[in-house]
Amino acid sequence: MIPTRVSHNPIIGPGVVPFGVDPAYDAQYKLNQAPRSHVASHGQGKPFTVEPGPHQRTQYPYVTGTTVLGCKYKDGVMIACDTLCCYGSTKRYKSVERIKKVNSSTIISFTGELSDFHYIVSLLEELDTTDYCEDDGSELAPWEIHSYLCRVMYNRRNKFDPLWNSLVVAGVKHGRTFLGTVGMIGQHYEDSHLAAGFGNHMARPLFREKHTDDMSEEDARKLMEDCLRACLMRDKTMMNKFQIAKVTAGGLEISEPFQVPMNWGYEKFKDPTKHAVGAW
């Protein structure tokens, strides 16, 4: 097999090119310029190259996705998010599939910068391609994907060039259900329910109240929709168009977009300050 320049090559390291392994890269990096031949013969960008010019780091995200929720249930794990990506506070891209299939047992989703997520997906595709080329029928497990992403995020944070995302990884393999998250600076955890982004404030209290690991799929789905509704009604950068993806031992399924029923006609919404003395 012809060796390719991929991010999981132990010399290059996940997500970054360490100083000293590629003299040509170092020389150009030193001049604060990315490699000039950044477009390969097939017309697409090479990995680890950007447009020539001064090296820039992400100072803030541009196009962002918000809340992702995840919970385990009796037969597997599900994650949910809307299909919106915002440009600042503008609802800019309204039909983005924010949940991606990584391999036959793993899905991931994100909050934060959309383009950084695309980059992360390209890293995972490299990994999956390598797996496929090995031709031994084995794939990375969800917890291995999660572990890899933790290192990628942490390494980029160490370079002061973070990938501006929180990621949620979910999957089932070898009878083990996995649900984990990793943040922009590499902080990560596993839990039986979790939320990335604004959902941490709105949805997790509901999960803590109602979630159990052995709940049925219908119950989990209903709870998930309740949580989505709670987020939707308080987060202006959310939209009523959701997808729920589930992974079970039997396989993986990303749903068609759907809406949750919503109601703004509650009595207490009509005069919200009525029972709040001192409010206006």
Next chain:
Amino acid sequence: MPHDGSGPTTRANWSPYDNNGGTVLAVAGEDYVVCAADTRMSTGYNILTRDYKKIDQMSDKCVLASAGFMADAVTLKKTLKARCTTYEFQNDKPMGCVSFAQMLSNTLYYRRFFPYYTFNIVAGLDAEGKGAVFTYDAVGSYERTNYSCQGSGQGLIMPVLDNQLKTVSPLVLPAQSSATPLSESEAVDLVKDCFATAGERDIYTGDTVEIWIINKDGVRKEYQELKLD
């Protein structure tokens, strides 16, 4: 924009660090050591998970407990664990507690100018089988003591430990053992009380205490529930 340093400098509006809270504690006895940590992981006013284990076994009679920024703590532990494994392969014996303590100090100081934001305690049995506790700052200054507490509950627990466990000054001659006179079960009770108390006042301490007890028979773990609020 010129890149010779004359242009305006822009600084990142994000921090490479976060404080995920948590309290770690260790008490050394004559022939045992107790190491404990809560299992809460927080950021700001959010609890991220109630089941984040802060104590990891590094070699057969040595554990490391870290509070602070969890991504740094995990990375640090991965590095040290790998070095312990390499050491064991090369020397055909597990790394001793005192050697490990020095290695941790070196590893922390190696990152003096971009530190691991972790507050560490090493607990184990030394070559004589006596309890040993090593306490660190984030950049590798360390000291062998007979008890220590670090992390968000430090200010609440440390005075209690001082009051209950303070023993002979190391300056007294002839030298006397500084290990706590408490028995193992008394020490475990004290640790549980400390965490229950810290959990009342410190929002970053709670959920569960994980207690590791190392003595000549090996390593054993106990758990105690704390308040979830």
